[in-house]
Amino acid sequence: MSEPLLNVRNVTKAFGGVKALDGVGLTLRPGEIHALMGENGAGKSTLIKVLTGVYTPDDGAMQFDGRVIAPRSTREAEAIGISTVYQEVNLVPTLSIADNILLGRQPTRFGFLRKKAIKQRAEVALARLGLKLDVSLPLNACSMAEQQLVAIARALDIQAKLLILDEPTSSLDEREVEFLFGVLRRLRDQGMALLFVTHFLDQVYAITDRITVLRNGAFVGDFAAADLPRLKLIGAMLGRNFEELESADSDPSPAITEKRATFLEAQELGKRGVMDNVSLSIAPGEVVGLSGLLGSGRTETAKMLFGVLPPDRGSLSIAGQRTSIRSPRQAIRLGLAFCSEDRKSEGIIPHLSVRENMILAMQASRGPLRLLARSEQDQIAAHYIRALNIKTASAETPIMNLSGGNQQKVMLARWLAMQPKLIILDEPTRGIDVGAKAEIEKLVHSLRAQGMAVIFISSDIEEVVRTCERVVVLRDRRKIAELSGAEVQPNRIMNVIAHHDE
Amino acid sequence: MMNDPFARIRPWFSGASLLWPVLGLLTLLVFNAIYAPGFFRLELRDGHLYGTLVDILNQGSKVMLLAIGMTLIIATGGVDLSVGSLMAIAGAVAAVLVTQAALPFAAIVGTTLALTAIAGTANGLLVAAVGIQPIIATLILMVAGRGIAMLITDGQIITFEHAPLVFVGNGHLFALPFTVTLVLLTLGVTSLATRKTAIGLFLESVGDNEKAARYCGINTTLVKVVVYAFSGLCAGVAGLIATSNIKAADSSRVGEMMELDAIFAVVVGGTALTGGRFTLVGSIVGALLIQTLTTTMYNLGVPPAVAPVPKAIVIVAVCLLQSEKFRQQITSWFGRRQA
Numbered sequence: 001m002s003e004p005l006l007n008v009r010n011v012t013k014a015f016g017g018v019k020a021l022d023g024v025g026l027t028l029r030p031g032e033i034h035a036l037m038g039e040n041g042a043g044k045s046t047l048i049k050v051l052t053g054v055y056t057p058d059d060g061a062m063q064f065d066g067r068v069i070a071p072r073s074t075r076e077a078e079a080i081g082i083s084t085v086y087q088e089v090n091l092v093p094t095l096s097i098a099d100n101i102l103l104g105r106q107p108t109r110f111g112f113l114r115k116k117a118i119k120q121r122a123e124v125a126l127a128r129l130g131l132k133l134d135v136s137l138p139l140n141a142c143s144m145a146e147q148q149l150v151a152i153a154r155a156l157d158i159q160a161k162l163l164i165l166d167e168p169t170s171s172l173d174e175r176e177v178e179f180l181f182g183v184l185r186r187l188r189d190q191g192m193a194l195l196f197v198t199h200f201l202d203q204v205y206a207i208t209d210r211i212t213v214l215r216n217g218a219f220v221g222d223f224a225a226a227d228l229p230r231l232k233l234i235g236a237m238l239g240r241n242f243e244e245l246e247s248a249d250s251d252p253s254p255a256i257t258e259k260r261a262t263f264l265e266a267q268e269l270g271k272r273g274v275m276d277n278v279s280l281s282i283a284p285g286e287v288v289g290l291s292g293l294l295g296s297g298r299t300e301t302a303k304m305l306f307g308v309l310p311p312d313r314g315s316l317s318i319a320g321q322r323t324s325i326r327s328p329r330q331a332i333r334l335g336l337a338f339c340s341e342d343r344k345s346e347g348i349i350p351h352l353s354v355r356e357n358m359i360l361a362m363q364a365s366r367g368p369l370r371l372l373a374r375s376e377q378d379q380i381a382a383h384y385i386r387a388l389n390i391k392t393a394s395a396e397t398p399i400m401n402l403s404g405g406n407q408q409k410v411m412l413a414r415w416l417a418m419q420p421k422l423i424i425l426d427e428p429t430r431g432i433d434v435g436a437k438a439e440i441e442k443l444v445h446s447l448r449a450q451g452m453a454v455i456f457i458s459s460d461i462e463e464v465v466r467t468c469e470r471v472v473v474l475r476d477r478r479k480i481a482e483l484s485g486a487e488v489q490p491n492r493i494m495n496v497i498a499h500h501d502e
Numbered sequence: 503m504m505n506d507p508f509a510r511i512r513p514w515f516s517g518a519s520l521l522w523p524v525l526g527l528l529t530l531l532v533f534n535a536i537y538a539p540g541f542f543r544l545e546l547r548d549g550h551l552y553g554t555l556v557d558i559l560n561q562g563s564k565v566m567l568l569a570i571g572m573t574l575i576i577a578t579g580g581v582d583l584s585v586g587s588l589m590a591i592a593g594a595v596a597a598v599l600v601t602q603a604a605l606p607f608a609a610i611v612g613t614t615l616a617l618t619a620i621a622g623t624a625n626g627l628l629v630a631a632v633g634i635q636p637i638i639a640t641l642i643l644m645v646a647g648r649g650i651a652m653l654i655t656d657g658q659i660i661t662f663e664h665a666p667l668v669f670v671g672n673g674h675l676f677a678l679p680f681t682v683t684l685v686l687l688t689l690g691v692t693s694l695a696t697r698k699t700a701i702g703l704f705l706e707s708v709g710d711n712e713k714a715a716r717y718c719g720i721n722t723t724l725v726k727v728v729v730y731a732f733s734g735l736c737a738g739v740a741g742l743i744a745t746s747n748i749k750a751a752d753s754s755r756v757g758e759m760m761e762l763d764a765i766f767a768v769v770v771g772g773t774a775l776t777g778g779r780f781t782l783v784g785s786i787v788g789a790l791l792i793q794t795l796t797t798t799m800y801n802l803g804v805p806p807a808v809a810p811v812p813k814a815i816v817i818v819a820v821c822l823l824q825s826e827k828f829r830q831q832i833t834s835w836f837g838r839r840q841a
Contacts, residue, residue, distance in 0.1 A: 328716055349706070352703075356707075360718045364720045366700070
């Protein structure tokens, strides 16, 4: 085994008392593709930012290429030989491909750019990737995949020994991913070390040699990919015992088929670059969970149903009628409601009062001219503040002054006031305290009792199991299984996520 | 509970704070009371009221009208730079029609305002449907508008003596200039239309968080197009007044730089450029503040070339006072002994 190229030991980084990294280690060898895995908040991006000099660690040591390093800026990290390609390519879209590859390092003569030399060096860098592009084209004329490759070419030109790829495949289609992987293997064979961050399990096993898992800012383990079964990997990421998972019964019991009139039925919905394929159906009084790891397509499914990201294939019918939903307005008219996980940018209207935030969807469906009487508005606000136990100084307080949990309840009130036939709750309990969590779960049960259909999305598997009678499991942007009745068990869900194609 | 001596009147100033523009206006009036004798003198001649205060209302009417339309646009997070040029177009159209077409006056006014509203709609479509940034989208018509007006008048300054059109900018009604009636009417209708329907709520939602508003089922595109169309309408009325004032359509001068005065008026009045909460009354106060300032400087004999400097200082001061952060900073400098 060759000497390690990068050796990170015991790195700790805290932000205002919260430890984002707590004694994390990472070892990379030349000619190795290494995956960095972990759920949200595991510390992956913090670790990358420490490596690339964006953050300075509070504690710990980093050795690179036999020397102790402490980069203080991305520029310094690049000079050492550590280069990063981010998920959102951060190049200059209007400059040419060649200029992007050499940006900041263009060869000059008497202070003037040497166009020819720039072009040549860019072509050399692309050739190393096995790529032939007209380097004088502006970057924004390229596809996302080509832009990724240009970003990688930039890393090659600076003679990087370590290339960090932060979710490079999340906006690529299958063919493009294949090509990218070919390039990565080629680089590996040239002796480069690659650190690869992704949420797609299949891709991890397709390309990586070793896997380092982080959880809640702590180091869980460094495994050889070949020796780490999927289930064990997921167990490590989610913090569950491997044996416990293994012991769960793994033969599927037949799904319980009940005859209820479906309210919504989606068949093979998909949208290019967003979601591959998902089917689901839901009846009044049913709570269906969407489960899967981060990036598996839970929110995307919700947004396709609600018309935010209208699907470009598949079929949808509501109450037996074939339909297609192109906008939230239309979805609302059909009796749908969507409580977004991104409360801040997709939910609250920050400066408006609690009352105004609550009645907004209802008012929008009445149109601008038929204003809800103020007395009626006050009544609705008072009702939901009491019913959902919302803690606010008054109904006239701007919603931005409320705590996250209370804002969430106002969002719920906004949609409940509409009396929808189907409500989609995307991470309704994220970032709120335990008490409010329990209240929201209770609320979901009472909605079911009232005959409302609920699609419940949560990354907390236990919560999904407690709340839902049926669970659609997603992985890598497609539906891989549907569990119902007694099958709805945390272990089963994780087994399915891990073992689908085996 | 809290011991707040202003508890009763506080709500009047809450939301978008009216307190500071009103204080600014009062300060200017007090200054004039001391340094400009006769500032508050009013005279009744032939049943018409005359005096500096009346002049301020009359001359400020154009900016007040523009500011009403501009307030709604700024509430949605946009801006309209084309209103000055739209005034020129309105003037050109009206002047050509009164001199060359034998149409009833109502038809002339109707055609003029319809055209500026259509131009506003075009702005709105560029912003909301095409997705161009408002400042660029409306810059197009700001630059092109005067050219269009020139085309309409064939490059000439068209003068007219058409009695009804002359009345718009120079006539009197209820002892006051007719323009005051126009402003009050527009303000009244707009206030009712925004506050007695849900339009105001929709505007504020779109400006405060457009994505969330769309997720609530609000037709954000339509909302935006409507406010730009309305701003075009307001600019049309202001253009009729400006043209009537000088009894001529002067395409290169009418409404020049007035879009900036209108934006100032809205911002000074307490509506944030970032969109969201808006106050129409605040914008009117802001417009009056700017006009009073202009008149004051004129009375003091400040050369017109220098006049923008004090204007800028007042605007900066009022804007700073509007800022919560700035006020906290000030209170932390002076308020130590209280703690």
